[in-house]
Amino acid sequence: MFVFDESLLQSHQFGSECVSFMLGCLEELASSLAGRGITFQWRRGDQVEQVVQAAREWKADVVYWNRDYEPEAIERDRLTQQQLGKLGVAVRTFKDHVVFEASEVRGATGEPLQRYSAYRARWWNRWHAMTPAVQSIPVPLAAKNTAPLPISRPLPSASELGYDPVVPWIEPGERNAMKRLRWFTEGPIHSYAQSRNLPAVDGSAKLSPHFRFGTLSPRMAIHAALNALAKGGRVSRPDVLTWVDELIWREFFQQVLVAFPHVAKGPFKAVIVPSPRPAGSERDRLFRAWCDGKSGYPIVDAGMRQLNQTGWMHNRVRMVVASFLIKDLRIDWQSGERYFMQHLVDADMAANNGNWQWCASTGTDAMQGYRIFNPALQSKKFDPDGAYIRRYVPELVGVPVSKIHEPHLMSLDEQDRYGCHIGADYSTPVVDHQLARQEYLNLGKQETTT
Ligand SMILES: Cc1cc2nc3c(=O)[nH]c(=O)nc-3n(C[C@H](O)[C@H](O)[C@H](O)COP(=O)(O)OP(=O)(O)OC[C@H]3O[C@@H](n4cnc5c(N)ncnc54)[C@H](O)[C@@H]3O)c2cc1C
Missing domain, CATH: 3.40.50.620 (HUPs)
Known part of the structure; x- marks a missing residue:
């Protein structure tokens, strides 16, 4: 039911x-x-x-x-x-x-774990101690004394539920989940450690909505990965284990939500971070530009447009756009968290909240100070030929690789030559990354000393 x-x-x-x-x-x-x-x-x-x-x-x-x-x-x-x-x-x-509930993976004195590295070590201990089996299909229960059930009615449509009908970009249902798991564990998993960071490549499992909705069990997925490892051949151990680590991150954030439910409403830890920009038209203009993929930073815009068009966004790009919203635009992370929940096909409170807090430096991240991604450097490193950018930002299709990561640096001649005028065809950057970064760090220092 x-x-x-x-x-x-x-x-x-x-x-x-x-x-x-x-x-x-x-x-x-x-x-x-x-x-x-x-x-x-x-x-x-x-x-x-x-x-x-x-x-x-x-x-x-x-x-x-x-x-x-x-x-x-x-x-x-x-x-x-x-x-x-x-x-x-x-x-x-x-x-x-989950494979293990919050109460099953604890610290030495039974306390919930706050650091991923410690959680991961204990998670593996538990796995090796009592490897949970994949569940078999249950035998039917004999019904007794029940009233006859009504006949099945057709399910309501998305419009009847008050939503736009869309054809999901990731195919729903258990059969599709199993097909994708098989495809992934027979091939891409063996180069996962590197290709998972390349948004132009189909290098990750794209199974997150299936884990979210229960059409794929994390136990089954981990067994499939470890079986691929056991088969040897071209198997790469670090690749497979890196993928399992991601599933442990998922479990980690689930246990954080259970053990520290206050995260659903506010920061995990009381740290001093620069206050977000005050409410008003400037904040709203910047937020709109971020949501619409019109920030003038191609990797950020490609990510937001991928999200708006497909309901999914590559993990590396999720980190870049989150850092940009919080640190360059100085907009509260909860606005980004909410926007992601409203647009992601894999929208999951625990994973979304945990990752937004990680990006905002208010979460379980062990790093001291603030991690601020440089969008142009991230773009050059992980989308070196600009293939991902061109897929989602068609205004930049004619711009060569040497300019695609920072098109606003093109001369007027180059803008004419490549058919892309900054401020007309493609947005002027809404902020200057270097200035915004410095401002964020200065504010951080001021708030720490006041
Ligand atoms: C700001 C931000 C918000 C996010 N919001 C969500 C969300 O709402 N729902 C969601 O499922 N994931 C979220 N993630 C985590 C991650 O981006 C997605 O799980 C991943 O991109 C899904 O693609 P995949 O199935 O190809 O992952 P793969 O790389 O193939 O990883 C396998 C599985 O591990 C889990 N996983 C991978 N990375 C993470 C991670 N960082 N945290 C927790 N679990 C992870 C997912 O279940 C994923 O399907 C978010 C990340 C960021 C940075």
């Missing part, structure tokens, strides 16, 4: 990409259940009320669900369990979203 939560739908904290992907996954689930003679049920409304009402109508004696680790979901599930208890209905919950 699936409940479309009315208040969540109304809040629009997720976007059309995310909702369309989820609907695609539900369509596949409904048809795969139908193949097993099970009618998929869905309802719309308040989640707690709908589950309790369904349990009553169907004379359920037990309700099963997988645990969710977001603070509001924990409270929702607690309330549901309480109300079902009053009806005499039992509840059984399962771990499914």
